[in-house]
Amino acid sequence: MALSCKNLLGIGDLEVDDVRQIIETAGSFREVFARPIKKLPTLRGRSIINLFYEPSTRTRSSFEFAAKRLGADAINFSVSSSSVAKGESLIDTGLSLQAMSPDIIVIRHQHAGAPHLLARVCLQSHIVNGGDGMHEHPTQALLDLLTITDHKGEPKGRKVAIVGDISRSRVARSNALLLRKMGAEVWICGPPTMIPIDFHQYEVQITFQLEEALKSADVVMLLRVQKERLQDVLYPSVKEYFALFGLNKKKLRRARPDCIVMHPGPINRGVEIDPELADGEYSVILEQVTNGVAVRMAVLYLLLGGELA
Amino acid sequence: MTLLIRGGTVIDPSRDYERKADLLIERGKVADLGKISARKSWDVLEVPGCLVAPGFVDMHVHLREPGREDKETIASGCRAAVAAGFTGIMCMPNTDPVNDCEAVTRFILEKARKANLAHVYPAGAITKGSRGQQLAEIGEMVKAGAVAITDDGNPVENDQIMRRALEYSRIFNIPVVDHCENRDLAAGGCMNEGSVSTRLGIPGMSRAAEEMDVARDIVLGRITGGRVHIAHLSTRESLRWVRQAKAEGLAVTCEVTPHHFVLTDRDIGDYDTNCKMNPPLREPEDVEALLEGLADGAVDCIATDHAPHTALEKETTFEDAANGIIGMESAIPLAWEYLVRRRGLPHRRLVELFSVNPNRILELGRGTLEPGSIADITVIDPDREITLDVQHWKSKSRNSPFHGWTLHGAPVATLVRGRPVFRRQ
Numbered sequence: 001m002a003l004s005c006k007n008l009l010g011i012g013d014l015e016v017d018d019v020r021q022i023i024e025t026a027g028s029f030r031e032v033f034a035r036p037i038k039k040l041p042t043l044r045g046r047s048i049i050n051l052f053y054e055p056s057t058r059t060r061s062s063f064e065f066a067a068k069r070l071g072a073d074a075i076n077f078s079v080s081s082s083s084v085a086k087g088e089s090l091i092d093t094g095l096s097l098q099a100m101s102p103d104i105i106v107i108r109h110q111h112a113g114a115p116h117l118l119a120r121v122c123l124q125s126h127i128v129n130g131g132d133g134m135h136e137h138p139t140q141a142l143l144d145l146l147t148i149t150d151h152k153g154e155p156k157g158r159k160v161a162i163v164g165d166i167s168r169s170r171v172a173r174s175n176a177l178l179l180r181k182m183g184a185e186v187w188i189c190g191p192p193t194m195i196p197i198d199f200h201q202y203e204v205q206i207t208f209q210l211e212e213a214l215k216s217a218d219v220v221m222l223l224r225v226q227k228e229r230l231q232d233v234l235y236p237s238v239k240e241y242f243a244l245f246g247l248n249k250k251k252l253r254r255a256r257p258d259c260i261v262m263h264p265g266p267i268n269r270g271v272e273i274d275p276e277l278a279d280g281e282y283s284v285i286l287e288q289v290t291n292g293v294a295v296r297m298a299v300l301y302l303l304l305g306g307e308l309a
Numbered sequence: 310m311t312l313l314i315r316g317g318t319v320i321d322p323s324r325d326y327e328r329k330a331d332l333l334i335e336r337g338k339v340a341d342l343g344k345i346s347a348r349k350s351w352d353v354l355e356v357p358g359c360l361v362a363p364g365f366v367d368m369h370v371h372l373r374e375p376g377r378e379d380k381e382t383i384a385s386g387c388r389a390a391v392a393a394g395f396t397g398i399m400c401m402p403n404t405d406p407v408n409d410c411e412a413v414t415r416f417i418l419e420k421a422r423k424a425n426l427a428h429v430y431p432a433g434a435i436t437k438g439s440r441g442q443q444l445a446e447i448g449e450m451v452k453a454g455a456v457a458i459t460d461d462g463n464p465v466e467n468d469q470i471m472r473r474a475l476e477y478s479r480i481f482n483i484p485v486v487d488h489c490e491n492r493d494l495a496a497g498g499c500m501n502e503g504s505v506s507t508r509l510g511i512p513g514m515s516r517a518a519e520e521m522d523v524a525r526d527i528v529l530g531r532i533t534g535g536r537v538h539i540a541h542l543s544t545r546e547s548l549r550w551v552r553q554a555k556a557e558g559l560a561v562t563c564e565v566t567p568h569h570f571v572l573t574d575r576d577i578g579d580y581d582t583n584c585k586m587n588p589p590l591r592e593p594e595d596v597e598a599l600l601e602g603l604a605d606g607a608v609d610c611i612a613t614d615h616a617p618h619t620a621l622e623k624e625t626t627f628e629d630a631a632n633g634i635i636g637m638e639s640a641i642p643l644a645w646e647y648l649v650r651r652r653g654l655p656h657r658r659l660v661e662l663f664s665v666n667p668n669r670i671l672e673l674g675r676g677t678l679e680p681g682s683i684a685d686i687t688v689i690d691p692d693r694e695i696t697l698d699v700q701h702w703k704s705k706s707r708n709s710p711f712h713g714w715t716l717h718g719a720p721v722a723t724l725v726r727g728r729p730v731f732r733r734q
Contacts, residue, residue, distance in 0.1 A: 089621070089624070089625060090625060090626065091624055091625070109626065111626035111627065111628040111629060112509055112510035112511050112580070112626070112627065112628065113509065113511070113579065113580030113626055113627050113628075114626045116579045116580050117580065117625070117626060132510070133510050133511070133628065134510035134511070134512070135509060135510025135511075136510065170510060173508075173510060196506070196507040196513070197502055197503055197504065197506070197507055197513065198503065198504040198507055199507060201504050201507065201508065
């Protein structure tokens, strides 16, 4: 059992069967989390490098946990503490990492396509995109899918509303691609200033009215709205954004009574979500974090052939 | 020296001349045309089946000297030019220092004289340092040899300064060449804003950024009477503005690059940085509009925006990569393949686009083969199959998306003032 792709650069690399396999495998890995010893010997002797050009606590720790729980050696390279800060190019960094023969390199970069560039340099390793610019964040979409599957079963036909700054969101792109691949009905919502040209190419519905997006939704996925975007004139004020696109209990009544509320984090309480709701009964935000580790374990494991050590 | 170019088809749109003819050059000038029997003392250049045209001029070239001689020098740029079939090139002023004064203009011309290959026509800056604040000493640059003004790459943002530049340029009757890019609208953009930028997650640059400034320049051209030349025009709507201005009889001209009529943003593929340029590659409907304009006369000329960069500046992420590609040595094969062979563009029209019109816009007094005129000549073999190989190009840089392409139609000989400066084996 292995994935049909060598690298995971974007959702487009995965066939439907690959996705199912990742979700299933992640589900079984998750059982380990309840044990006192949360470590498997599956990838013992394998080495995984986390190459992070962007500050990230959540994703980096998640990948690190995933690697370590499978018994692999995980090394973190982050921009502030490596030669990258001294001006080394991505290609040179890739070449030197390659010389250490890692099995997998996970890369997060502020620019779209950086994982693709690395994949052209590091031919001996598997490359996993841990988030590239505004482009994609495939493992986030996979962990979201696992969370949705836990609560809703098959995603096919489920209505998922994705709300927020779609333009600048790699999470929105990967989720739209993956959810559509798996047959979900995807609604995109936000102010027009935050929705890019031709997002229809993802075969999603687009609305500027939150009510319409929420109507009978099974899943509401909120995206972080960066307060610093105020300067870009994308919205007039946090107050108005929250009034129009922020989620609270009252608005959520339009969704299905058993709906779930998701957020890739970190949350801006009071901007995109009412604080009460973030911790409330509909919220599955912390489950997403747990599932993140399980899905990344599955991705690492399956990329390396899916065979037990 | 007397030289006979024998066996080709001579095309001289300036005199409506297109027929099989031999061309005789004496003392650097065209001496005669027609069926000519060679004398023993003459040199003979056999060009059977080739097109013999007045010298091609690329009016948009970045030579990088002074300042970035690691990318290109005036000499290497001139070698590339003649190997590409160009007898003349206009070099942009965005060097370091900027060509915003007589001394820099003279420096460029002196280097070009030493290179002794293609003619180099310097474009001077519109404003000092191309900072967009004060007019540069345009008169002094023109006296030294500048043939146009432009703040290419750092376009004049301030509308009033642009207006003044257009007014002032009338003293010298030179065109004001504008890289149209509204900075507010373009801010942060790395490629054409559209379906592909959305999919790739790359910050897009709205086409409106170009179109707004094209419209502005035309409006200012109308009130000032200055001559507006739109550099590397790339969108359908920009061309619509130019058509309208021309219909009105305004002194507005424009150029289009080969990459904008051959490639689209789809060609970026998996973040190919050799497809990053400014203006960015556009969409199929833009290419279609440009091809129409090239055929029907709305577009005046083909210029390459030859922009040499080191590998280091291109071998990085798309967002970090430098803008631009080297264009001279692929220009004629691309134009021949995509315009003549595939679209049936008349040979004569191609010669207008590459020779007659840039000469007219820059008032260089060439672009004709009338006996007595200076023998700047481009010879093209229309059937020659050529595989573009940047490793063999004369430019110092290698940044081209066309490496490895096989095309038909190639320059085979270039003559400057009657002297053969390039011959393809």
